[in-house]
Amino acid sequence: MSKFEVPVGPQHPALKEPENFTFVVDGEHIVEVRPRIGYNHRGIEKAAESRTYIQNLYLMERICGICSVAHTTCYAQNVEYLYEKEIPPRAEYIRVIINELNRIHSHLLWLGVAGHEIGFDTLFMYVWRDREHVMDIIEAMTGNRVNYAINTIGGVRRDVTSETIAKARKVLDILEERTKYYKRVAAAELSLISRTKGIGILKPNDAVRLCAVGPTLRASAIKSDVRKDDPYSAYEEIPFNAVSYDLCDVFSRILVRVDETFEAINIIRYCLDHLPSGPVRLKLPRNPPAGESVSKVEAPRGEDIHYVRSDGTEKPARYKVRAPTLGNIPAVCDMLTSKADHTVNIGDIPIVLASIDPCFSCTDRAIKFVDPWKEKKWIWSHEQLDRYARRKGKQ
Amino acid sequence: MFGDKVLDLKAPRKRRLFVTVSPSDYKELMKYLAESLRITHISTITGADVGAKIEVMPHLFGLGVELTVKTMVPKDKPELDSVTDIYPGAVLYEREVHDLLGVVFKGHPDLSRLVLPEEWPEGVYPLRKDYKAQQPEPIRKG
Numbered sequence: 001m002s003k004f005e006v007p008v009g010p011q012h013p014a015l016k017e018p019e020n021f022t023f024v025v026d027g028e029h030i031v032e033v034r035p036r037i038g039y040n041h042r043g044i045e046k047a048a049e050s051r052t053y054i055q056n057l058y059l060m061e062r063i064c065g066i067c068s069v070a071h072t073t074c075y076a077q078n079v080e081y082l083y084e085k086e087i088p089p090r091a092e093y094i095r096v097i098i099n100e101l102n103r104i105h106s107h108l109l110w111l112g113v114a115g116h117e118i119g120f121d122t123l124f125m126y127v128w129r130d131r132e133h134v135m136d137i138i139e140a141m142t143g144n145r146v147n148y149a150i151n152t153i154g155g156v157r158r159d160v161t162s163e164t165i166a167k168a169r170k171v172l173d174i175l176e177e178r179t180k181y182y183k184r185v186a187a188a189e190l191s192l193i194s195r196t197k198g199i200g201i202l203k204p205n206d207a208v209r210l211c212a213v214g215p216t217l218r219a220s221a222i223k224s225d226v227r228k229d230d231p232y233s234a235y236e237e238i239p240f241n242a243v244s245y246d247l248c249d250v251f252s253r254i255l256v257r258v259d260e261t262f263e264a265i266n267i268i269r270y271c272l273d274h275l276p277s278g279p280v281r282l283k284l285p286r287n288p289p290a291g292e293s294v295s296k297v298e299a300p301r302g303e304d305i306h307y308v309r310s311d312g313t314e315k316p317a318r319y320k321v322r323a324p325t326l327g328n329i330p331a332v333c334d335m336l337t338s339k340a341d342h343t344v345n346i347g348d349i350p351i352v353l354a355s356i357d358p359c360f361s362c363t364d365r366a367i368k369f370v371d372p373w374k375e376k377k378w379i380w381s382h383e384q385l386d387r388y389a390r391r392k393g394k395q
Numbered sequence: 396m397f398g399d400k401v402l403d404l405k406a407p408r409k410r411r412l413f414v415t416v417s418p419s420d421y422k423e424l425m426k427y428l429a430e431s432l433r434i435t436h437i438s439t440i441t442g443a444d445v446g447a448k449i450e451v452m453p454h455l456f457g458l459g460v461e462l463t464v465k466t467m468v469p470k471d472k473p474e475l476d477s478v479t480d481i482y483p484g485a486v487l488y489e490r491e492v493h494d495l496l497g498v499v500f501k502g503h504p505d506l507s508r509l510v511l512p513e514e515w516p517e518g519v520y521p522l523r524k525d526y527k528a529q530q531p532e533p534i535r536k537g
Binding site for chain 2: 035036037038041043045046047050081084208209210211224229230291292293294296303305307309317318320322326327329330
Protein backbone atom coordinates (compact mmCIF):
# COMPACT_ATOMS: atom_id res chain seq x y z
CA MET A 1 0.00 0.00 0.00
CA SER A 2 1.39 3.44 -0.92
CA LYS A 3 1.93 6.17 1.63
CA PHE A 4 0.06 9.47 1.59
CA GLU A 5 0.96 12.78 3.15
CA VAL A 6 -1.93 14.49 4.84
CA PRO A 7 -1.35 18.17 5.69
CA VAL A 8 -3.59 19.65 8.37
CA GLY A 9 -3.65 23.46 8.44
CA PRO A 10 -2.44 26.22 8.76
CA GLN A 11 -5.96 26.36 10.08
CA HIS A 12 -5.86 24.18 13.15
CA PRO A 13 -8.01 21.06 13.09
CA ALA A 14 -8.83 21.23 16.77
CA LEU A 15 -8.60 24.86 17.70
CA LYS A 16 -9.19 27.95 15.64
CA GLU A 17 -5.50 28.79 15.58
CA PRO A 18 -2.94 28.54 12.77
CA GLU A 19 -0.52 25.57 12.71
CA ASN A 20 0.56 22.98 10.19
CA PHE A 21 1.09 19.26 10.73
CA THR A 22 1.98 16.97 7.86
CA PHE A 23 0.82 13.40 8.50
CA VAL A 24 2.32 10.57 6.48
CA VAL A 25 -0.42 7.93 6.31
CA ASP A 26 -0.36 4.32 5.25
CA GLY A 27 -3.99 3.67 4.44
CA GLU A 28 -5.81 4.75 7.57
CA HIS A 29 -2.77 4.66 9.87
CA ILE A 30 -0.47 7.58 10.61
CA VAL A 31 3.20 6.58 10.36
CA GLU A 32 4.95 9.95 10.66
CA VAL A 33 4.14 13.48 11.78
CA ARG A 34 6.01 16.65 10.79
CA PRO A 35 5.03 19.87 12.58
CA ARG A 36 5.47 23.35 11.08
CA ILE A 37 4.80 26.16 13.51
CA GLY A 38 5.38 29.88 13.39
CA TYR A 39 2.17 31.11 11.76
CA ASN A 40 1.51 33.11 14.87
CA HIS A 41 5.04 34.27 15.58
CA ARG A 42 4.82 37.87 16.70
CA GLY A 43 8.41 38.58 17.64
CA ILE A 44 7.57 39.21 21.29
CA GLU A 45 11.13 38.43 22.45
CA LYS A 46 12.54 41.06 20.10
CA ALA A 47 9.84 43.55 21.10
CA ALA A 48 10.66 43.00 24.78
CA GLU A 49 14.21 44.24 24.17
CA SER A 50 12.94 47.66 23.12
CA ARG A 51 10.50 48.19 25.99
CA THR A 52 11.02 49.04 29.64
CA TYR A 53 10.41 46.45 32.37
CA ILE A 54 7.01 47.95 33.26
CA GLN A 55 5.90 48.14 29.60
CA ASN A 56 6.96 44.51 29.14
CA LEU A 57 4.55 43.46 31.87
CA TYR A 58 1.68 44.38 29.53
CA LEU A 59 3.41 42.71 26.58
CA MET A 60 3.79 39.44 28.56
CA GLU A 61 0.11 39.63 29.53
CA ARG A 62 -0.67 39.35 25.79
CA ILE A 63 1.44 36.26 25.03
CA CYS A 64 -1.65 34.15 25.69
CA GLY A 65 -5.30 35.02 26.19
CA ILE A 66 -6.07 31.98 28.34
CA CYS A 67 -3.08 31.68 30.67
CA SER A 68 -2.07 35.35 30.65
CA VAL A 69 -1.64 35.41 34.42
CA ALA A 70 0.86 32.52 34.30
CA HIS A 71 3.08 34.54 31.96
CA THR A 72 2.89 37.74 33.99
CA THR A 73 3.56 35.81 37.22
CA CYS A 74 6.59 34.24 35.60
CA TYR A 75 7.77 37.59 34.25
CA ALA A 76 7.21 39.54 37.45
CA GLN A 77 8.96 37.00 39.67
CA ASN A 78 11.82 36.77 37.18
CA VAL A 79 12.44 40.51 37.49
CA GLU A 80 12.01 40.27 41.27
CA TYR A 81 14.72 37.57 41.30
CA LEU A 82 17.03 40.13 39.64
CA TYR A 83 16.38 42.59 42.47
CA GLU A 84 16.84 39.71 44.96
CA LYS A 85 13.77 40.95 46.84
CA GLU A 86 10.92 38.99 48.39
CA ILE A 87 7.47 40.43 47.76
CA PRO A 88 4.90 40.84 50.61
CA PRO A 89 3.26 37.52 51.63
CA ARG A 90 -0.25 38.84 50.96
CA ALA A 91 0.75 39.54 47.35
CA GLU A 92 2.15 35.98 47.04
CA TYR A 93 -1.19 34.55 48.23
CA ILE A 94 -3.21 36.75 45.87
CA ARG A 95 -0.99 35.59 42.99
CA VAL A 96 -1.68 31.96 43.92
CA ILE A 97 -5.45 32.60 44.11
CA ILE A 98 -5.57 34.23 40.66
CA ASN A 99 -3.28 31.56 39.16
CA GLU A 100 -5.51 28.76 40.49
CA LEU A 101 -8.72 30.50 39.35
CA ASN A 102 -7.05 30.75 35.97
CA ARG A 103 -6.27 27.01 36.08
CA ILE A 104 -9.93 26.17 36.83
CA HIS A 105 -11.09 28.37 33.95
CA SER A 106 -8.51 26.89 31.56
CA HIS A 107 -9.23 23.23 32.50
CA LEU A 108 -13.01 23.72 32.21
CA LEU A 109 -12.52 25.46 28.87
CA TRP A 110 -10.42 22.50 27.72
CA LEU A 111 -12.95 19.92 28.94
CA GLY A 112 -15.60 21.68 26.86
CA VAL A 113 -13.34 21.73 23.78
CA ALA A 114 -12.47 18.04 24.26
CA GLY A 115 -16.20 17.27 24.35
CA HIS A 116 -16.69 19.28 21.17
CA GLU A 117 -13.83 17.48 19.37
CA ILE A 118 -15.45 14.08 19.88
CA GLY A 119 -18.86 15.39 18.87
CA PHE A 120 -20.22 15.61 22.43
CA ASP A 121 -21.44 19.20 22.21
CA THR A 122 -23.83 18.89 25.16
CA LEU A 123 -20.81 18.55 27.44
CA PHE A 124 -19.24 21.58 25.76
CA MET A 125 -22.28 23.77 26.44
CA TYR A 126 -22.72 22.61 30.03
CA VAL A 127 -19.06 23.10 30.92
CA TRP A 128 -18.81 26.50 29.31
CA ARG A 129 -21.93 27.64 31.15
CA ASP A 130 -20.32 26.68 34.47
CA ARG A 131 -17.07 28.28 33.43
CA GLU A 132 -18.86 31.63 33.50
CA HIS A 133 -18.94 31.40 37.31
CA VAL A 134 -15.17 31.35 37.53
CA MET A 135 -14.91 34.13 34.94
CA ASP A 136 -17.21 36.26 37.09
CA ILE A 137 -15.11 35.77 40.17
CA ILE A 138 -11.91 36.57 38.25
CA GLU A 139 -13.57 39.74 37.01
CA ALA A 140 -14.63 40.68 40.55
CA MET A 141 -11.11 40.19 41.86
CA THR A 142 -9.02 41.67 39.05
CA GLY A 143 -11.38 43.88 37.09
CA ASN A 144 -10.92 41.91 33.85
CA ARG A 145 -12.15 38.66 32.32
CA VAL A 146 -9.24 37.89 29.99
CA ASN A 147 -6.02 39.87 30.46
CA TYR A 148 -6.26 40.32 34.20
CA ALA A 149 -3.46 42.89 34.67
CA ILE A 150 -3.20 41.88 38.33
CA ASN A 151 0.56 41.33 38.60
CA THR A 152 3.12 44.02 38.76
CA ILE A 153 6.84 44.00 39.51
CA GLY A 154 6.97 43.82 43.31
CA GLY A 155 3.50 42.46 44.01
CA VAL A 156 -0.06 42.79 42.78
CA ARG A 157 -2.01 45.85 41.66
CA ARG A 158 -5.27 45.17 43.53
CA ASP A 159 -6.10 43.87 46.96
CA VAL A 160 -8.98 41.43 47.54
CA THR A 161 -11.88 42.69 49.64
CA SER A 162 -14.02 40.76 52.13
CA GLU A 163 -16.98 40.97 49.70
CA THR A 164 -15.06 39.33 46.85
CA ILE A 165 -13.80 36.66 49.27
CA ALA A 166 -17.38 35.86 50.35
CA LYS A 167 -18.45 35.77 46.69
CA ALA A 168 -15.50 33.52 45.78
CA ARG A 169 -16.40 31.00 48.51
CA LYS A 170 -19.95 30.70 47.16
CA VAL A 171 -18.72 30.25 43.60
CA LEU A 172 -16.16 27.62 44.68
CA ASP A 173 -18.99 25.54 46.24
CA ILE A 174 -20.95 25.66 42.96
CA LEU A 175 -17.83 24.79 40.94
CA GLU A 176 -16.92 21.87 43.19
CA GLU A 177 -20.39 20.38 42.87
CA ARG A 178 -20.41 20.81 39.07
CA THR A 179 -16.90 19.38 38.68
CA LYS A 180 -17.97 16.33 40.71
CA TYR A 181 -20.83 15.91 38.25
CA TYR A 182 -18.43 16.09 35.28
CA LYS A 183 -16.17 13.51 36.87
CA ARG A 184 -19.18 11.18 37.21
CA VAL A 185 -20.05 11.85 33.55
CA ALA A 186 -16.46 11.14 32.47
CA ALA A 187 -16.40 7.85 34.35
CA ALA A 188 -19.80 6.62 33.13
CA GLU A 189 -20.52 8.13 29.72
CA LEU A 190 -19.77 5.39 27.17
CA SER A 191 -19.43 7.66 24.14
CA LEU A 192 -16.78 9.69 25.94
CA ILE A 193 -14.89 6.61 27.13
CA SER A 194 -14.93 4.86 23.77
CA ARG A 195 -13.52 7.94 21.98
CA THR A 196 -10.77 8.63 24.53
CA LYS A 197 -9.65 5.34 26.15
CA GLY A 198 -6.58 3.85 24.48
CA ILE A 199 -6.35 6.87 22.12
CA GLY A 200 -3.23 9.05 21.92
CA ILE A 201 -0.95 6.76 23.94
CA LEU A 202 2.17 8.36 25.39
CA LYS A 203 4.23 5.85 27.38
CA PRO A 204 5.98 7.14 30.53
CA ASN A 205 9.52 6.64 29.19
CA ASP A 206 8.61 8.45 25.95
CA ALA A 207 7.04 11.31 27.93
CA VAL A 208 10.29 11.74 29.86
CA ARG A 209 12.51 11.29 26.81
CA LEU A 210 10.59 13.89 24.76
CA CYS A 211 10.46 16.30 27.71
CA ALA A 212 6.65 16.58 27.86
CA VAL A 213 5.29 19.00 30.45
CA GLY A 214 2.24 19.60 32.61
CA PRO A 215 -0.96 17.52 32.54
CA THR A 216 0.32 15.67 29.44
CA LEU A 217 3.29 14.39 31.43
CA ARG A 218 1.27 13.70 34.59
CA ALA A 219 -1.29 11.69 32.60
CA SER A 220 1.62 9.38 31.70
CA ALA A 221 2.24 8.45 35.34
CA ILE A 222 5.07 10.96 35.94
CA LYS A 223 4.43 13.05 39.04
CA SER A 224 6.17 16.22 37.94
CA ASP A 225 4.76 19.62 38.78
CA VAL A 226 6.70 22.91 38.95
CA ARG A 227 4.61 23.88 41.98
CA LYS A 228 6.10 20.88 43.81
CA ASP A 229 9.56 20.52 42.21
CA ASP A 230 10.52 24.19 42.15
CA PRO A 231 8.00 25.96 44.42
CA TYR A 232 7.39 29.65 43.73
CA SER A 233 5.02 32.23 45.27
CA ALA A 234 3.34 30.69 48.30
CA TYR A 235 3.14 27.11 46.98
CA GLU A 236 5.72 25.86 49.46
CA GLU A 237 3.31 26.58 52.35
CA ILE A 238 0.13 25.29 50.72
CA PRO A 239 -0.82 21.63 51.03
CA PHE A 240 -1.93 20.07 47.77
CA ASN A 241 -1.36 16.94 45.69
CA ALA A 242 0.26 16.69 42.29
CA VAL A 243 -2.31 14.64 40.37
CA SER A 244 -1.16 11.81 38.12
CA TYR A 245 -2.84 8.92 36.30
CA ASP A 246 -1.20 5.96 34.61
CA LEU A 247 -3.51 5.19 31.68
CA CYS A 248 -1.26 7.30 29.40
CA ASP A 249 -4.13 8.12 27.00
CA VAL A 250 -6.59 10.95 26.30
CA PHE A 251 -8.94 9.63 29.00
CA SER A 252 -6.10 9.88 31.50
CA ARG A 253 -5.55 13.51 30.48
CA ILE A 254 -9.24 14.24 31.12
CA LEU A 255 -9.02 12.71 34.60
CA VAL A 256 -5.84 14.64 35.43
CA ARG A 257 -7.42 17.95 34.49
CA VAL A 258 -10.68 17.24 36.34
CA ASP A 259 -8.77 16.26 39.49
CA GLU A 260 -6.53 19.29 39.18
CA THR A 261 -9.66 21.43 39.16
CA PHE A 262 -10.55 19.94 42.58
CA GLU A 263 -7.02 20.59 43.82
CA ALA A 264 -7.21 24.18 42.57
CA ILE A 265 -10.50 24.70 44.43
CA ASN A 266 -8.89 23.43 47.64
CA ILE A 267 -5.80 25.59 47.15
CA ILE A 268 -7.95 28.70 46.72
CA ARG A 269 -9.97 27.81 49.85
CA TYR A 270 -6.75 27.37 51.82
CA CYS A 271 -5.44 30.73 50.56
CA LEU A 272 -8.68 32.53 51.44
CA ASP A 273 -8.56 31.02 54.97
CA HIS A 274 -4.89 31.82 55.53
CA LEU A 275 -4.60 35.12 53.67
CA PRO A 276 -1.87 37.16 55.46
CA SER A 277 -2.49 40.83 56.18
CA GLY A 278 -0.24 43.66 55.11
CA PRO A 279 0.69 45.49 51.95
CA VAL A 280 0.30 43.94 48.51
CA ARG A 281 3.08 45.77 46.75
CA LEU A 282 6.73 46.52 47.23
CA LYS A 283 8.11 49.62 45.57
CA LEU A 284 11.26 48.76 43.62
CA PRO A 285 13.72 51.07 41.84
CA ARG A 286 13.13 51.61 38.14
CA ASN A 287 16.17 49.72 36.83
CA PRO A 288 17.00 46.23 38.10
CA PRO A 289 20.67 45.42 38.78
CA ALA A 290 22.70 43.72 36.05
CA GLY A 291 22.44 39.94 36.08
CA GLU A 292 20.48 37.02 34.72
CA SER A 293 17.66 34.89 36.02
CA VAL A 294 15.45 31.91 35.19
CA SER A 295 11.88 31.72 36.42
CA LYS A 296 9.38 28.88 36.11
CA VAL A 297 5.62 28.68 36.65
CA GLU A 298 3.19 25.76 36.37
CA ALA A 299 0.77 27.26 33.83
CA PRO A 300 -2.52 25.33 33.25
CA ARG A 301 -0.82 23.59 30.28
CA GLY A 302 2.47 22.88 32.04
CA GLU A 303 5.86 24.31 32.74
CA ASP A 304 6.29 27.88 31.55
CA ILE A 305 9.90 29.10 31.63
CA HIS A 306 11.25 32.61 31.19
CA TYR A 307 14.86 33.79 31.07
CA VAL A 308 15.92 37.41 31.52
CA ARG A 309 19.28 39.14 31.19
CA SER A 310 19.66 42.63 32.52
CA ASP A 311 22.53 45.01 31.81
CA GLY A 312 21.44 47.48 34.47
CA THR A 313 19.47 49.70 32.09
CA GLU A 314 15.71 50.21 32.05
CA LYS A 315 15.26 47.64 29.23
CA PRO A 316 16.13 43.93 29.29
CA ALA A 317 19.15 42.92 27.17
CA ARG A 318 17.48 39.57 26.33
CA TYR A 319 14.14 38.08 27.24
CA LYS A 320 13.27 34.49 26.41
CA VAL A 321 9.87 32.82 26.78
CA ARG A 322 9.08 29.14 26.33
CA ALA A 323 5.36 28.44 26.65
CA PRO A 324 4.26 24.89 27.60
CA THR A 325 2.72 23.94 24.22
CA LEU A 326 6.10 24.04 22.44
CA GLY A 327 7.44 21.58 25.01
CA ASN A 328 4.57 19.21 24.20
CA ILE A 329 4.87 19.28 20.36
CA PRO A 330 7.42 16.39 20.18
CA ALA A 331 5.17 14.41 22.57
CA VAL A 332 2.01 14.98 20.51
CA CYS A 333 3.90 13.93 17.35
CA ASP A 334 4.82 10.70 19.17
CA MET A 335 1.21 10.16 20.28
CA LEU A 336 0.06 10.52 16.66
CA THR A 337 2.58 7.99 15.28
CA SER A 338 1.56 4.33 14.96
CA LYS A 339 3.74 1.92 16.94
CA ALA A 340 4.37 -1.80 16.80
CA ASP A 341 1.70 -2.50 19.44
CA HIS A 342 -0.96 0.03 18.42
CA THR A 343 -2.04 2.14 15.46
CA VAL A 344 -3.24 5.73 15.22
CA ASN A 345 -6.01 6.59 12.76
CA ILE A 346 -6.73 9.85 10.90
CA GLY A 347 -10.02 10.12 12.78
CA ASP A 348 -8.10 10.43 16.06
CA ILE A 349 -6.17 13.55 14.99
CA PRO A 350 -8.51 16.23 16.41
CA ILE A 351 -8.90 14.76 19.88
CA VAL A 352 -5.24 13.76 20.23
CA LEU A 353 -4.06 17.23 19.18
CA ALA A 354 -6.57 18.77 21.55
CA SER A 355 -5.48 16.47 24.38
CA ILE A 356 -2.29 18.46 25.04
CA ASP A 357 -4.48 21.60 25.27
CA PRO A 358 -2.41 23.32 22.58
CA CYS A 359 -2.16 27.07 22.56
CA PHE A 360 -0.47 28.35 19.45
CA SER A 361 -0.79 31.91 20.40
CA CYS A 362 1.65 31.01 23.17
CA THR A 363 3.80 28.83 20.96
CA ASP A 364 3.05 29.80 17.86
CA ARG A 365 -0.45 25.88 13.07
CA ALA A 366 -3.22 22.76 9.37
CA ILE A 367 -3.30 19.09 7.88
CA LYS A 368 -2.34 18.49 4.18
CA PHE A 369 -2.94 14.97 2.54
CA VAL A 370 0.01 14.10 -0.19
CA ASP A 371 0.66 10.95 -2.20
CA PRO A 372 4.40 10.93 -2.98
CA TRP A 373 3.92 8.46 -5.85
CA LYS A 374 0.82 9.92 -7.42
CA GLU A 375 1.56 13.61 -6.65
CA LYS A 376 -1.94 13.87 -5.27
CA LYS A 377 -2.70 16.49 -2.60
CA TRP A 378 -5.82 17.70 -0.89
CA ILE A 379 -6.60 19.88 2.09
CA TRP A 380 -9.37 19.26 4.58
CA SER A 381 -11.11 22.00 6.45
CA HIS A 382 -11.75 21.63 10.15
CA GLU A 383 -15.43 20.88 9.47
CA GLN A 384 -14.58 18.11 6.98
CA LEU A 385 -12.08 16.59 9.37
CA ASP A 386 -14.49 16.93 12.26
CA ARG A 387 -17.25 15.21 10.28
CA TYR A 388 -14.79 12.48 9.39
CA ALA A 389 -13.77 12.06 13.02
CA ARG A 390 -17.38 11.79 14.17
CA ARG A 391 -18.19 9.25 11.47
CA LYS A 392 -15.27 7.15 12.69
CA GLY A 393 -16.50 7.53 16.25
CA LYS A 394 -19.85 5.96 15.41
CA GLN A 395 -18.32 2.91 13.73
CA MET B 396 35.62 15.33 36.43
CA PHE B 397 34.83 18.69 34.80
CA GLY B 398 36.75 20.67 37.45
CA ASP B 399 39.15 22.55 35.17
CA LYS B 400 36.80 22.66 32.22
CA VAL B 401 34.11 24.65 34.05
CA LEU B 402 34.95 28.29 33.26
CA ASP B 403 32.40 29.80 35.61
CA LEU B 404 29.87 28.56 38.14
CA LYS B 405 27.15 30.71 39.70
CA ALA B 406 24.28 29.96 42.06
CA PRO B 407 22.36 33.26 42.37
CA ARG B 408 19.48 31.79 44.43
CA LYS B 409 18.24 28.46 45.67
CA ARG B 410 17.72 25.79 43.01
CA ARG B 411 19.39 27.94 40.33
CA LEU B 412 22.78 27.06 38.83
CA PHE B 413 24.63 28.57 35.87
CA VAL B 414 27.60 26.61 34.47
CA THR B 415 29.83 28.06 31.75
CA VAL B 416 31.94 25.78 29.50
CA SER B 417 33.78 26.20 26.23
CA PRO B 418 32.02 25.01 23.06
CA SER B 419 34.49 22.12 22.69
CA ASP B 420 33.49 20.69 26.10
CA TYR B 421 29.79 21.48 25.68
CA LYS B 422 28.64 18.18 24.25
CA GLU B 423 30.73 16.13 26.65
CA LEU B 424 29.19 17.98 29.62
CA MET B 425 25.66 17.52 28.28
CA LYS B 426 26.35 13.83 27.81
CA TYR B 427 27.64 13.55 31.37
CA LEU B 428 24.59 15.38 32.75
CA ALA B 429 22.16 13.18 30.86
CA GLU B 430 23.84 9.81 31.25
CA SER B 431 25.63 9.93 34.60
CA LEU B 432 23.47 12.40 36.55
CA ARG B 433 20.19 11.46 34.83
CA ILE B 434 19.21 15.09 34.26
CA THR B 435 16.98 14.33 31.30
CA HIS B 436 14.54 17.23 31.15
CA ILE B 437 15.43 20.10 28.82
CA SER B 438 13.08 23.05 29.21
CA THR B 439 14.34 25.17 26.35
CA ILE B 440 17.47 26.65 24.75
CA THR B 441 18.05 30.38 24.93
CA GLY B 442 20.29 32.06 22.42
CA ALA B 443 21.60 35.56 23.07
CA ASP B 444 23.64 38.00 21.02
CA VAL B 445 26.51 39.27 23.17
CA GLY B 446 28.49 41.37 20.68
CA ALA B 447 31.12 39.36 18.84
CA LYS B 448 29.73 36.09 20.14
CA ILE B 449 26.44 34.25 20.44
CA GLU B 450 25.67 32.62 23.74
CA VAL B 451 23.75 29.32 23.68
CA MET B 452 22.08 28.33 26.96
CA PRO B 453 20.14 25.10 27.37
CA HIS B 454 17.98 25.12 30.52
CA LEU B 455 17.86 21.72 32.19
CA PHE B 456 15.95 20.51 35.22
CA GLY B 457 16.88 17.54 37.39
CA LEU B 458 17.93 16.58 40.93
CA GLY B 459 15.86 19.53 42.15
CA VAL B 460 18.08 22.06 40.36
CA GLU B 461 17.28 24.37 37.47
CA LEU B 462 20.61 24.15 35.64
CA THR B 463 21.59 26.50 32.84
CA VAL B 464 24.60 25.47 30.76
CA LYS B 465 26.25 28.40 29.03
CA THR B 466 28.60 28.36 26.09
CA MET B 467 29.68 30.99 23.56
CA VAL B 468 30.28 30.56 19.85
CA PRO B 469 31.88 33.23 17.59
CA LYS B 470 29.38 35.18 15.48
CA ASP B 471 31.40 34.80 12.26
CA LYS B 472 31.43 31.00 12.60
CA PRO B 473 28.45 30.08 14.81
CA GLU B 474 28.74 26.30 15.01
CA LEU B 475 28.00 24.00 17.91
CA ASP B 476 27.50 20.27 18.35
CA SER B 477 23.84 19.25 18.40
CA VAL B 478 22.64 17.48 21.55
CA THR B 479 19.50 16.02 19.94
CA ASP B 480 20.95 12.49 20.14
CA ILE B 481 21.22 12.88 23.92
CA TYR B 482 18.14 15.10 24.45
CA PRO B 483 15.47 14.22 21.84
CA GLY B 484 13.31 16.97 23.39
CA ALA B 485 15.81 19.58 22.14
CA VAL B 486 14.98 19.13 18.41
CA LEU B 487 12.59 22.10 18.15
CA TYR B 488 14.59 24.31 20.50
CA GLU B 489 17.77 23.97 18.43
CA ARG B 490 15.79 24.74 15.28
CA GLU B 491 14.39 27.85 16.93
CA VAL B 492 17.87 29.12 17.87
CA HIS B 493 19.08 28.33 14.33
CA ASP B 494 16.14 30.25 12.85
CA LEU B 495 16.40 33.36 14.96
CA LEU B 496 20.14 33.65 15.64
CA GLY B 497 21.81 31.59 12.91
CA VAL B 498 23.63 29.07 15.11
CA VAL B 499 24.34 25.91 13.12
CA PHE B 500 23.93 22.75 15.21
CA LYS B 501 26.19 20.08 13.75
CA GLY B 502 24.49 16.69 13.64
CA HIS B 503 20.92 18.01 13.92
CA PRO B 504 18.59 15.84 11.78
CA ASP B 505 16.65 18.73 10.18
CA LEU B 506 17.50 22.42 10.55
CA SER B 507 14.70 23.73 8.32
CA ARG B 508 12.60 26.82 9.09
CA LEU B 509 10.53 26.56 12.23
CA VAL B 510 9.08 29.93 13.17
CA LEU B 511 10.11 32.38 10.43
CA PRO B 512 7.92 32.71 7.32
CA GLU B 513 8.94 31.02 4.01
CA GLU B 514 9.66 34.33 2.27
CA TRP B 515 12.05 35.51 5.01
CA PRO B 516 15.47 36.35 3.43
CA GLU B 517 18.35 33.91 4.02
CA GLY B 518 21.07 35.05 6.38
CA VAL B 519 18.91 37.59 8.27
CA TYR B 520 18.59 36.66 11.91
CA PRO B 521 16.02 38.80 13.74
CA LEU B 522 17.21 38.20 17.29
CA ARG B 523 20.72 39.48 16.59
CA LYS B 524 21.33 42.97 17.90
CA ASP B 525 22.22 44.38 14.47
CA TYR B 526 18.72 43.56 13.22
CA LYS B 527 16.36 46.45 13.85
CA ALA B 528 12.63 45.91 13.72
CA GLN B 529 11.11 47.98 10.90
CA GLN B 530 7.69 49.51 10.58
CA PRO B 531 5.92 47.79 7.69
CA GLU B 532 5.34 49.98 4.62
CA PRO B 533 1.69 51.01 4.38
CA ILE B 534 0.07 49.27 1.39
CA ARG B 535 -2.19 52.20 0.63
CA LYS B 536 -0.37 55.52 0.54
CA GLY B 537 -1.86 58.82 1.68
